[in-house]
Structure formats: structure tokens, C-alpha cells
Amino acid sequence: MAKSSLRIIGFCCQHALSGEQGLAGRGRTSFEPTIKIVALPCSSKVETLAIIKAFESGADGIFVLGCPDGKCHLLDGNYRARKIVNYTKRLLDEIGIESSRLEMFQLGTPESQDLDQVAQTMIERIESLGRA
Numbered sequence: 001m002a003k004s005s006l007r008i009i010g011f012c013c014q015h016a017l018s019g020e021q022g023l024a025g026r027g028r029t030s031f032e033p034t035i036k037i038v039a040l041p042c043s044s045k046v047e048t049l050a051i052i053k054a055f056e057s058g059a060d061g062i063f064v065l066g067c068p069d070g071k072c073h074l075l076d077g078n079y080r081a082r083k084i085v086n087y088t089k090r091l092l093d094e095i096g097i098e099s100s101r102l103e104m105f106q107l108g109t110p111e112s113q114d115l116d117q118v119a120q121t122m123i124e125r126i127e128s129l130g131r132a
Contacts, residue, residue, distance in 0.1 A: 012065040013043040031119040044077035061126040068108040
């Protein structure tokens with residue numbers, strides 16, 4: 001499946017993104033139009049309803065991107081975001097959408113050093129799952 005046919009949405013903390021040289025310099029990712037970035041004041045501002053509506057609107061995958069543990073500008077926003085994502089994953093399983101289509105990442109960790117790495121991880125995952 002061509003990556004351009006996928007629709008992936010990233011709900012991203014603006015503070016995490018501000019440290020991203022690539023995004024700050026270009027104002028976009030190298031993965032557009034596959035990935036659409038929605039900047040939030042904090043990853044904790046993501047809402048379960050917004051995630052579900054994004055899937056209803058045709059998103060094949062969604063990720064939430066936050067700051068590393070201990071680096072959140074709102075102290076514990078990334079912990080709250082992780083709780084929201086985990087709760088939403090349980091709801092997705094109940095309504096028949098694979099919960100693996102939703103993931104939480106934190107920049108600066110070994111599995112997600114930068115936005116391009118997160119984007120590539122999600123593209124590969126969604127390609128293996130197929131369109132929603």
C-alpha cells in the first residue's frame with residue numbers, strides 16, 4: 001500500500017514539537033500528506049471524543065506525541081495523556097477498531113527520538129494493518 005493513501009493524524013504537544021528542528025524549520029513533516037499534525041498546547045489536551053471522531057472521519061491511525069517523562073511544561077500532562085490514550089484504546093477494542101491503530105509516543109526516548117521516527121513507525125504499523 002502506498003503511504004500516500006494512508007491517513008494518519010498526530011496530536012502533538014507544541015512544546016515537544018518546538019524542539020523539533022525539522023518541524024520548526026519547515027512547518028510540516030516530510031510525511032505529508034500521509035500524516036497530518038494537530039498541535040496542542042499539551043498532549044494532555046487530547047480528548048477521547050476527538051480521537052474517535054478522527055477515526056470516524058477516515059483516519060487509519062492516530063498517535064499522540066508528548067514530552068519525555070519529567071519534562072512536561074504542565075508537570076504531569078504526559079502522564080494524563082497516556083491515561084487518555086490507554087482508556088481510548090480500550091474503547092476502540094469495544095467498538096471494533098484495532099487499538100493498535102492508536103499509540104502514545106514521547107520524544108527523546110529510545111523508541112521515538114524525533115518526529116520523523118514516530119511518523120515512520122506509525123506508517124509501518126498502519127501499512128501492516130491495512131486501511132481502517
